[in-house]
Amino acid sequence: MSTSEKKAIGISLVVFEKKAGETAPNLQTPKQEIYQHPSWKEAGYLSTITFDREGNVYAIPAPLISMLYNKTEKLNTVYQIDAKTGEMSEWVSLPFYGKPGVTNPFGLLGITYDCLQQTMAVGSVAGSDRYNERGVIYLLDVRSKKITDTLRNADVMGLSFALDEKGNKRLYFGKTRTGEIYSMQVSKSGKWIRNSKRKELTLEGYGPRGDDKARKIKFNGNQMIVSGTAFNYNLQASSEKPETIYTFIWLPKEQKWGLNQYQ
Amino acid sequence: MQKPGLIILTMLFGFFLSADAQIKSKKNQKSKPQSSVYLNEYRKGLMSPPVKDTQSFIVARKKEIENILKDSLPVKLFREKGGEQAMLAQKIALSDAFFTRYLFDLKTRKPLWNEIFGVYPARPGDIKKGIKALPGTLMRVEMYNYANNLTTIGIVDLFTQKLVSADHYPDMQPDIPQSLIQLAEQIAMNAPEVEKALGYKPTIQKPVMTSTKTALNRTKCERSQHLCVAPTFIQGNRALWAIVDLTDNRLVGLRWTNTGEDGAVVTERKLQNETVADCYCEKVNTVEKHGWKMDYLLTASDGLEISNVQFGKQKVLNSAKLVDWHVSYSGTDGFGYSDAVGCPIYSQAAVVATDPPRIADIVEGDSVVGFMIEQKFFSELWPGPCNYSYSQRNFFYKDGRFRITCASIGRGCGNNGTYRPVFRIAFAGNQQNFYEYASDGWKQWSKEGWQLQQPTTQYDPNGYQYKIQTSPLLSYLVAPGNGQFKDGGRGDNAFVYLTKNHLTKDEGTNDLVTIGPCCNTDHQQGPEKFIGANPESTVNTDLVFWYVPQMKNDDRPGSKYCWAETYYEDGVYKIKAYPCFAGPMFVPQK
Structure with missing residues (x-):
């Protein structure tokens, strides 16, 4: 599934060619077909995707280049593609704590799902401006679609659930105003453990640009893999959005993350 | 480079934020002290003569x-x-x-x-x-x-x-050798901007590299992709970062930080963005020259807006701004972009201002005949394919004429592109009337409407197509671009729209979101939305003049237009631009 196909608004299913001698196609092989169900365009441009354990797909809207195809009032709406019907529809509209506007055209920017607890975390930066961080991280129970908790005044993009060095479940979140990644424990009931917030690392000064923000966060064993990109609360789009993958390793002695490599 | 014929633009002042006493910020003043200075664009020389280096090193x-x-x-x-x-x-x-x-x-x-x-x-x-x-x-x-x-x-x-x-x-840079550290220090120490910021010329005290290795690596010139380092001067609990570009051998800018700040890294992009936002997006500035006075502001999505424009005591314009850029490619149906231009951060701009506006004299022969205010906008990877750059230039002459223009500076996604910028120009006065030239003289538009400039369009003997009467005693004749302005423009082929300016509802007075799609090739560029099914009277009322020129790009040798490319010079790549300027001239008629 892709939300970044040129000339395709919304979400697309990309079929890659399977080369002779290979058991499966991969992202490096040419695209054979791009499929879009008619409903997949209706929300305008979309950004991050996540999946639940039933195979349903969740996506969040984010304007690209212009506001022509995204309605401001829908920028805090999570969309779901039903695993059985393939149809996309509004899944939940999260409350606005500030409205997107001319100085910040964005609402939702991050989404992730925890399969074990069926908790979804969604981050919105709606209403934030240069001097006021008004973003919210919503924790939702996927079964009931209810908001179980919120963290206010946090503008975030990359989100990921993972266990920390002590086995506690944390939500890791990349800030959009700085290159910092923070984390906070999430209880089994899907609520924040408020005094557990901590700074994990910063991307400041690293990579070819030096001012990257964490767009995606993934974990692989003791590694945190961060996709970093520029983000300045505008609709700037270049032909290729330069992105750098940073790999950090947890250093048990120092109790901190160390940069292993970036590419 | 397209040379503007007899017109030579002379820079009045550099890009010091507070250098010119004529430029005064007057509202929305923040108490925040100025902590950064962004000196100049790395694309200097793109459309103006390069400066000759004189420093011996x-x-x-x-x-x-x-x-x-x-x-x-x-x-x-x-x-x-x-x-x-x-x-x-x-x-x-x-x-x-x-x-x-x-x-x-x-x-x-x-x-x-x-x-x-x-x-x-x-x-x-x-x-x-x-x-x-x-x-x-x-x-x-x-x-x-x-x-x-x-x-x-x-x-x-x-x-x-x-x-x-x-x-x-x-995109990687190794640790620099001692010789380059010394060169960076020399550039910083000999820069008058550093002396001004510190309050003394740092000849005895050398720049202090805050932890040599990290200070050198932890600054970037993200936009220019040049090798940059930051000699840092410590003064009490503050540090002055001097970002030096070792590819172009020049100072990029300065920024004060607190020495205790955790992880605060000063980079070219941050410096540019914050300077432009602080001084031009959040402050209305005023320029007063050659009998003209006006405010100017960099908007979130409507480019550089000039407002409250007056010539002598006569109010001329309420506002003029660049609402959208529509770019369509003829080879592929519906392929193109609607770009808003504006502030680099916290905006709806797709192509952003990275440098401050520039004000320069217009010189014809050996006489200064007026001045120009210019704002340029860039995509990050320009002039790479599918990236864009635009320029807005407004000219004001001592004799009361003025011209509102813009240009695409390429490069876009192909050689079959057409650019359609959307100007919104609101004249001052609420007893306005509008006329077009017809074979039998000036004919008034009594209702809102639109028109396309074509080969069959009729002009008066002096090349004017329209006349805007702003008061019983003053009119402005409108000359669209027909290749006569010696700025490389090949003719505007413009759509013109006339709409009533409603004082009780916002039809573009404030920042407009993108008003039209990329790829309409007809008059549906956005302003027609304000005409509606029942066009209103345009007689003796407030009016808005919308102007949408159409420029077709060209990459053929000898006729490049709306184009940009890199070329080789002195061991590095530089940028050559072929801008396509368009826009009407307004000439007062008393």
Whole structure:
């Protein structure tokens, strides 16, 4: 599934060619077909995707280049593609704590799902401006679609659930105003453990640009893999959005993350 | 570069934020003290004459580069440490075809500017699996390619005299040698901007590199993709970062930070964005010159807006701004973009201002006849394919004429693109009337409407198509672009819309979101939405004049238009622009 196909608004299913001698196609092989169900365009441009354990797909809207195809009032709406019907529809509209506007055209920017607890975390930066961080991280129970908790005044993009060095479940979140990644424990009931917030690392000064923000966060064993990109609360789009993958390793002695490599 | 005929634009002042007493910020003043100064664009010279270097150390550096580019291998060797071993290591590396792969332009074979920054004993992590060598015989050679912003690291075996491994790293920069540290310090110490910021010329006290290694690595010139370092001057609990571009050998800008700040890194992009936002997006500035007075503000999505424009005591414009850029490609149905231009951060702009507006005199012959205010906008990877740059230029003449213009500076996604910028121009006065020239004289538009400038369009004997009467005593004649302005423009082929300016509802007075799609080739560019099904009267009322020129790009040699490309010069790549300016001239008629 892709939300970044040129000339395709919304979400697309990309079929890659399977080369002779290979058991499966991969992202490096040419695209054979791009499929879009008619409903997949209706929300305008979309950004991050996540999946639940039933195979349903969740996506969040984010304007690209212009506001022509995204309605401001829908920028805090999570969309779901039903695993059985393939149809996309509004899944939940999260409350606005500030409205997107001319100085910040964005609402939702991050989404992730925890399969074990069926908790979804969604981050919105709606209403934030240069001097006021008004973003919210919503924790939702996927079964009931209810908001179980919120963290206010946090503008975030990359989100990921993972266990920390002590086995506690944390939500890791990349800030959009700085290159910092923070984390906070999430209880089994899907609520924040408020005094557990901590700074994990910063991307400041690293990579070819030096001012990257964490767009995606993934974990692989003791590694945190961060996709970093520029983000300045505008609709700037270049032909290729330069992105750098940073790999950090947890250093048990120092109790901190160390940069292993970036590419 | 398109030269504007007889008009020579002379820079009045640099880009010091507070240098010109005529420019006064007057509202939305923040209490925040100015902590940064962004000096100039790295694309200087793009549409204005380049400045000649006079500092002896820069002249010497350029001479050195010039000489090295004439060598068979355009590489400055590292001679600072390591003696004969280091020289041998470099010779071994430079005799290997893979290590030297990027010394020359891959297509033209022209020499690129390269420098070996360091030669060190190889570290365990440098030695790839399977490489066997006698202890202490492996050396690491680090070379930087200024043109490609690329680092090449080679591991050589001094005993076998062979290169055992090499890797090329795009967008990476090695630690710089002592000679470049000194050059950066010299550039910073001799910059008048540094002296002004510190309050003294730092001749005795040397710049303090805040922890030499990290301070040098932790600044970036993200936009120019140049090699930049930041000599840092400590003053009490504050540090003055002087960002120095070692590819262009110049100071990029200055920024004060608190020395205790955790992880605060000053980079070119941050410096540019914050300076432009602080001084031009959040402040209305005023310019008063040659009888003209106006406010100007960089908007979130409508480009540079000029407002409250008056000539002498006569109010002329309420506002003029650039609402959208529509770019369509004829080869593919519906393919193109609607770009808003505006502030670099916290905006709806897709192509952003990275440099402050520029105000310059217009000189004809040896006389100053007026002034220009210009704002440029850039995509990050411009002039790479599918990236964009635009310019807005407003000209004001001593005789009361003025011209509102803009240009695409390429490069876009192909050579079959048409650019349609949308100007919104609101004249002052609420007893306005509008006329077009017809064979039998001036004919009034009694209702809102639109019209396309075509080959069959009729002009009065002096080339005017329209007349806007702003008061019983004053009218402005409108001359659309027909290639007569000597700025390279080939004619506007413009859609003109006339709408009533409703004082009780916002039809574009405030920042407009994108008002039209990319790819309509007819009059549906957005302003027609304000005409509606029942056009209103345009007699003796407030009016808005919308102007949408159409410029078709061209990449053919000799006729490049709305285009930009890189070219080779002195071992690095530079940018050449072919802007396509369009926009009408307004001439007062009393």
